[in-house]
Amino acid sequence: xxxxxxxxxxxxxxxxxxxxxxxxxxxxxxxxxxxxxxxxxxxxxxxxxxxxxxxxxxxxxxxxxxxxxxxxxxxxxxxxxxxxxxxxxxxxxxxxxxxxxxxxxxxxxxxxxxxxxxxxxxxxxxxxxxxxxxxxxxxxxxxxxxxxxxxxxxxxxxxxxxxxxxxxxxxxxxxxxxxxxxxxxxxxxxxxxxxxxxxxxxxxxxxxxxxxxxxxxxxxxxxxxxxxxxxxxxxxxxxxxxxxxxxxxxxxxxxxxxxxxxxxxxxxxxxxxxxxxxxxxxxxxxxxxxxxxxxxxxxxxxxxxxxxxxxxxxxxxxxxxxxxxxxxxxxxxxxxxxxxxxxxxxxxxxxxxxxxxxxxxxxxxxxxxxxxxxxxxxxxxxxxxxxxxxxxxxxxxxxxxxxxxxxxxxxxxxxxxxxxxxxxxxxxxxxxxxxxxxxxxxxxxxxxxxxxxxxxxxxxxxxxxxxxxxxxxx
Numbered sequence: 001x002x003x004x005x006x007x008x009x010x011x012x013x014x015x016x017x018x019x020x021x022x023x024x025x026x027x028x029x030x031x032x033x034x035x036x037x038x039x040x041x042x043x044x045x046x047x048x049x050x051x052x053x054x055x056x057x058x059x060x061x062x063x064x065x066x067x068x069x070x071x072x073x074x075x076x077x078x079x080x081x082x083x084x085x086x087x088x089x090x091x092x093x094x095x096x097x098x099x100x101x102x103x104x105x106x107x108x109x110x111x112x113x114x115x116x117x118x119x120x121x122x123x124x125x126x127x128x129x130x131x132x133x134x135x136x137x138x139x140x141x142x143x144x145x146x147x148x149x150x151x152x153x154x155x156x157x158x159x160x161x162x163x164x165x166x167x168x169x170x171x172x173x174x175x176x177x178x179x180x181x182x183x184x185x186x187x188x189x190x191x192x193x194x195x196x197x198x199x200x201x202x203x204x205x206x207x208x209x210x211x212x213x214x215x216x217x218x219x220x221x222x223x224x225x226x227x228x229x230x231x232x233x234x235x236x237x238x239x240x241x242x243x244x245x246x247x248x249x250x251x252x253x254x255x256x257x258x259x260x261x262x263x264x265x266x267x268x269x270x271x272x273x274x275x276x277x278x279x280x281x282x283x284x285x286x287x288x289x290x291x292x293x294x295x296x297x298x299x300x301x302x303x304x305x306x307x308x309x310x311x312x313x314x315x316x317x318x319x320x321x322x323x324x325x326x327x328x329x330x331x332x333x334x335x336x337x338x339x340x341x342x343x344x345x346x347x348x349x350x351x352x353x354x355x356x357x358x359x360x361x362x363x364x365x366x367x368x369x370x371x372x373x374x375x376x377x378x379x380x381x382x383x384x385x386x387x388x389x390x391x392x393x394x395x396x397x398x399x400x401x402x403x404x405x406x407x408x409x410x411x412x413x414x415x416x417x418x419x420x421x422x423x424x425x426x427x428x429x430x431x432x433x434x435x436x437x438x439x440x441x442x443x444x445x446x447x448x449x450x451x452x453x454x455x456x457x458x459x460x461x462x463x464x465x466x467x468x469x470x471x472x473x474x
Contacts (some may be wrong), residue, residue, distance in 0.1 A: 025181070093394075127239045129231045133377050163226045167179060189217045190205040232366060233363055256315075262315065273303070274303040
């Protein structure tokens with residue numbers, strides 16, 4: 001009887017705790033559910049899975065049964081890839097040498113560079129991306145990208161720069177839903193007993209225990225910080241680079257489909273014949289000659305002709321116009337969308353790509369503070385206390401610079417008094433790269449000195465050696 005009362009009290013205590021956390025659970029569930037449709041649509045456009053849009057319901061009904069009449073000219077991927085190719089995190093470093101060695105080893109072991117590329121891609125496509133940092137069961141630090149459809153970070157309403165709590169949900173191996181809530185002092189674990197496809201509200205989530213021996217779904221967070229890091233392409237609003245591109249993409253796809261349908265039905269010239277003779281045996285094929293009897297002079301005379309083919313140039317001109325508008329709005333260079341004659345010079349290329357470079361630089365400026373925040377937390381998990389000011393985040397320059405131009409800029413900068421290492425660091429070279437450069441230089445200088453010493457010694461021996469006649473040498 002006592003055991004039953006104790007179990008009932010424990011169950012009631014858990015229900016009370018769950019009721020107190022229900023607002024956070026409900027907010028997380030509604031927010032994550034609300035993102036799914038929009039983010040799925042954005043990823044579909046980026047991947048080229050784009051629907052065919054019609055200007056009238058009648059046209060939609062007309063083409064409803066033409067499954068093959070959906071053609072896509074995917075410029076969304078070009079807009080995103082053009083920027084993502086230029087946003088490359090080349091290195092992270094800290095001032096202390098031993099701490100920097102530890103950070104570089106961790107970074108390379110976990111292939112964080114690959115995670116960074118996924119983060120930047122997601123931020124460009126949907127407007128936000130997330131990284132999580134947490135030790136595994138063996139106390140080894142883990143750093144990994146999370147799909148923005150699975151994670152959300154809430155901020156303090158009174159201070160939008162302060163993290164309030166984070167949420168992550170996913171489908172577990174048994175097809176039930178799991179959700180974790182992350183706070184500065186704790187992590188709370190929840191799960192559903194029903195399958196994920198049947199979950200319709202946050203009320204389906206109950207406390208989830210990590211092991212059968214636990215009596216609480218709450219774990220301590222010893223780092224006093226939410227381990228979720230939020231990368232955004234803009235601060236004012238979650239907005240990716242495809243928002244203004246999709247309407248133009250729809251128009252281009254519609255024009256391409258119209259052109260292909262016109263080519264299907266009207267691009268081949270249709271021939272006609274008027275004759276009193278039997279025309280059933282006439283065949284239209286290469287090397288076939290039609291023998292058509294002349295008229296009898298009383299009725300309709302025999303005539304042949306052809307209808308003009310449907311011109312496709314009007315579609316091509318309209319597509320080019322839409323693509324040009326898309327390039328301007330998205331700040332993507334036109335030579336990414338059109339084949340142009342000739343090869344532009346290095347200076348001309350910089351001028352043509354300057355809008356894209358500015359777009360990439362703006363995104364990099366948004367990403368750098370978050371990367372610093374993440375590195376600070378990584379070092380904390382590794383047991384090191386590092387200040388943000390001691391962290392250097394280096395991205396490759398977005399500009400396309402010819403090797404000759406780059407060498408000239410470097411020489412001019414060093415000549416103006418800028419240390420070579422500072423110049424190399426600005427170019428995106430890592431500390432490890434520069435350390436190796438120093439070692440290579442020392443080895444080269446040492447080898448040069450040894451070769452010079454050998455040459456001098458040989459010269460001295462030759463100068464001091466007595467003249468010897470050939471017969472004396474024998």
